[in-house]
Amino acid sequence: MSLIRWPFCVLRIPTVRTFTVVLAGLAFASAVLAPAAAGEIPAIASRQRAEKKNFTDSEIIEGFLNTAFGAEYHLAGRVDRIRKYDVPVRVFAVGIDRADRKVQLARVVADIGRRVRHLDIAMASGNGEANVVVDLVRDRDLSRTITKFYGSERAREIRTSLDPQCLSGFRKNERFEIEHSDVILTVDSGDFVFLDCAYEELLQSLGPINDTSSVPWTMFNDEVSMGFFDVYDQYILNLLYDPRIKAGMTVQEVKAVLPEVLADVRAWVAKENNLQNNLQNNPQNNLPEQRP
DSSP states (O other): OOOOOOSSEEEEOOSSSEEEEEESSSOOOOOOOOOOOGGGSHHHHHHHHHOOOOOOHHHHHHHHHHHHSOOSEEOSSOOSSOOBOSSOEEEEEEESOOHHHHHHHHHHHHHHHHHSTTOOEEEOSSGGGOSEEEEEEOGGGHHHHHHHHHHHHHHHHHHHHOOOSEEEEEEEOTTOBEEEEEEEEESSSOHHHHHHHHHHHHHHTTSOOOOOSSOTTOTTSTTOOOSSOOHHHHHHHHHHTSTTSOTTOOHHHHHHHHHHHHHHHHHHHHHHHTOSOOSTTOGGGGSOOOOO
């Protein structure tokens, strides 16, 4: 397989767990057993119980702008525009034939599709129909897979910078529309790591590529691990995939339509998550998060 070449590229290099590459031409979160549902995994269940669900408009907007624009490590190419799919997204898994992981992946995709109103995303029946390809690999094969995807020079840079457990990236056109995404997930690091990586990398492969350390509620913060599609990140993805937010928009263009879009997104996320207090400046938004 020939190596991929990058005339222009942007890299997101987190401090732990994941690695994402964005390119302005090529852009880049055992035995088969019945897979555990997210709510049955203690590490996820405890995070769901402690989850903060009420946010002010400014808190939501900050996270959206910080993740939808920019890239953590910029080599070349523009990163000051909205990047998103403008076509239906179809996901297909290749690599290690782990039926349990494929079932979990399908659940993640279905969950994303159910919670992001204007995103058409589903599993594909074959690789040829997919514009998001998920490569399932053993942890011991991850280094070799990174080299296959990114070439020996960048693979060496990745290995010397961090010890990733998952990766993602996408290819976009001159209109900043994403055309294809690749996700690499390890299958043998446990249920929590697999689900945490699957959600983060699939969601970032849809556009919000930039990590942020300033927002403590998003899975796109390297210090945060979720394992499920949290309310805050539902806001980010629903804003991104609202039809009024278009690929190629600048920050100022987005800010001009955000108030109207956010009002509709709030109503949708509240309905999907049975939220009772979902208004800007709700007094509960200013209270400390209550943990069990």
